[in-house]
Amino acid sequence: MAATRRNPRSGVEDRWYKTVTAVDSVTGEKSRQRAKSANYGCRKRWRARYVDPNGVERAESFVTKAEAQKFLDGDVTTKVVTGTWVDPDRSGVLFEVVAEKWYTTKKLRKPKTVGGYRSLLDTLVLPRWGTVPLRDIEFEDIQEWVVTLSESGSVRFEGRGLSASRVKQSYQVLGQVLRFAVKAKRLAVNPAEDIELPALTQSEKVYLTHVQVLRLGMAVGRFRALVLILAYTGIRFGEATALRPRDFDLDARRIRIVRSATFVRGTGTVVSDTKNHTNRSVPIPVVLVIELERLLAGLDPDVLVFPSHKGGYLESTEFRWVFDQAAEAVGLNGFVPHWLRHTAASLAIKAGANIKVIQKMLGHKTATMTLDLYGHLYDDDLDAVAERMDAGARAVLAELIETGEAPEFYANMSPAELARSAQGWKQWIEAERARTTADQLRTGSPAEGSQQRQKPA
Structure with missing residues (x-):
């Protein structure tokens, strides 16, 4: 029935x-x-x-x-x-029970991301919220917890406040678990919404010049080729350490990025696809091709190009031991390897690359992300853009004068005069304005034939 x-x-x-x-x-x-x-x-x-x-x-x-x-x-x-x-029995379950259920749903994420979730849960989130029933977690308690993390740390790290980014990461994990509870009909609303977080401080990016890149490469010894690849292609460290000779096409001057190696605490190095799950091909400058020809000569197509001293995957700790000393030796104290990625973007922009090219080279998911990170570098090129636009306009005016189609103001200008530099044009325009103003003051009206005056050589 x-x-x-x-x-x-x-x-x-x-x-x-x-x-x-x-x-x-x-x-x-x-x-x-x-x-x-x-x-x-x-x-x-x-x-x-x-x-x-x-x-x-x-x-x-x-x-x-x-x-x-x-x-x-x-x-x-x-x-x-x-x-x-919401069923009171379902909302009365302990936070740690739901947190573990949420964690199991994240196993398809990249290993480093999953490892980060585990670390945040074990060290910062569960010590405070693990034994608290879901229905007893209140907005004001979460806000107080965030402030405590910022000022004095957590239960395990009491006495020293955490960085703003670490506090934000901890809050995001808590919020995701509670959001999961809402979707699972264990909570009616998410009490972690609208929490005030500490402001993230924007560290000023450091961009190397070509000279600095080459000096750093010479100082870093056996990692010279790796440093040059990072600085001139912008690939990530994990993408570089996963490279094999078969990924290089030196004739076409391209490197194919198809995988990434990541060290996960407690697991070791894990190889997976790239950060945004997309393959890409990045260009190699000629100066780097010469370096790579020597490096790859005689290597088996499937061996690691940049192995550790033991022959396995190179980890950042081993690389940093050498890199940090080299950076200090060439006057780049505090310079970190990830800034080589910023350097690659800067050098490419100075070479005339547009934002879509930079996005593709760096493997960003969207051009908006690339623009947010490096859009300010284009400000330095505004004068160069104006120079090129000015040159194009002057070339067209020269053609119009030859065909008799030029405006009257330009009628008596020779092509040679139109070929003046932008600075010369500025000086000529300022002189013309001064003469016109003087004529107006003297006669009370614009001087006739002022455009007939001889331009300065």
Whole structure:
């Protein structure tokens, strides 16, 4: 027989008193009277009873009748009508239980990302929230936790505040778990929304010149080719350490980026696809081709191009030991390998590359991301753009003068005059303006034939 849903009903009950039927011993008449129940004086007196949207009868006890009625009229009725009602049994589960369920859904992410989630959960999130029931996690408690992390650290790192980026990462993991709980119908709303986070400080990017790149490459010894590749192609360190000779086409001056090597704590080096799961081909400058021809000569197509001293995948710790000393030796104290990626973008922009080319070279997901990171570098090229536009305009004017189509103002200009540099034109225009102003002051009207005057050589 199919199960039937119970009719929704609600009401407030007095748990201390009950109504009983009394029989008069003389007349035999029956009457209803109040009598103390077995629960008299025990626990909370008033019970709000209701049937949830799933047809299950539920109850909640309160000290006063007003509180019980308010609970029914407000919380229950409103949430049932709006569809935000949550099963109290599901919202009463501990945070750590839901966090582990959420974590299992992230196993398809890149190994380094999954490892980062595990580290944040174990060191910063679970020590504070693990044993707290979901329904007891409040907005103000989360805000207080964020402030505590910023000022004095966590339970495991008490005494020193965390960086703004680390605090943000911890908050994001907490927020994702709670968002998962909302989708799983364990919470009606996410209490982690609209939390105020510490401001992230923007570190100023450092861009090397060609001279600095080459000096750094010479100082870094056996990693010279690796440094030059990072600085002139902009590929990521993990992409570079996963390269094999078969990925290089020196005739076409291209490197095909198809994989990345990442060190994951507790696991070791994991090789997977690139960060944005897309392959790309990056150009190689001729100066780097010569370096690579020597490096790749005689290598098996499947060996690592940049192995560790033991022959396996090169880890950042081994590379940094050499790189940091080399950077200091050439006056680049504090310069980190990732800034070579910024350097590649800067050098490409100075060479005339547009933002879409830079995006493709660096493997960014969108051009917007590339523009946000490096758009300011194009400001330095505004004068160069104006120079090129000016040269194009002057070339067209020269043609119009030869065909007699030029405006009257330009009619008496020779092609040689039109070929002046931009600076020369600025000087000539300023001189013309000065003469015109002087004529106007003298005659009270624009001087006729002012455009006939001889231009300065």
